[in-house]
Amino acid sequence: MSKRWWIAAASAATLAAAALIVAVGSPDTPDETIVLVGDSHHRGGPLYFELKGKPVRGLVPGAVKQMKISVVNPLGYRITVHRLTAKVSDTDRRGCSATAANLQVRSYSGQLPVTVAASGRTELGGAIPVSMPIGATRKCAGARFTIAISGVGQRVPR
Known part of the structure; x- marks a missing residue:
């Protein structure tokens, strides 16, 4: 890999504080943000970009919802974003574990890479499918799940 490549990864504290909250049947909240920081040979310090996800609402066992990402x-x-990944990392409900048995997060469905303008914002054309399996524990009804999103990107050469 060249020096221009950087893997965007947030510290555990940042992920816990800023990860996307997936609410099952809860009131609307604004987009959640994760700041992804990568080490680079960049004069100004670390490179970073933000992933903003629209919270997923109304999940019921067997349903699949699409989580849009900006x-x-x-x-x-x-910058060019080459890869996005997401995984369930936490839940707010005792007795409802953050596992694939209770909430499944699939691979990003859109086309990558995507170039984002300097000081710009781009809503991605695809989404990250999120579903609650039919066999999910009843204690997960109404729970809020935290989904950690990460990405890989590169500075676009001049």
Whole structure:
């Protein structure tokens, strides 16, 4: 891999504080944000971009909902996002574990790579499918799940 590649990964504390909350049957909240930081040979310090996800609502056993993602590039140059991944990392309900038996997060369905303008925001054309399996425990009804999202990107050469 070249020096221009960077893997965007947040610390565990940042993921816990800023991960996307997936609400099952709860009131509307604004988009959640994860700031992804990657080490690079960049003069100004670490490179970073934000992934903003629209909370998924109304999940019931057997249903599949689409979690839309926006990429915010606060940097003064274009970046290309090559890969997005997501996984269930936590839940707010005792007795409802954050496992694939209770909530499943699939691979991003859209086309990548995507280029994001300098100081720009791009809503991605695809989505991350989220589903509650039919066999999910009853204690998960109405639970809020935390989904950790990460991405891999690159600075676009001039």
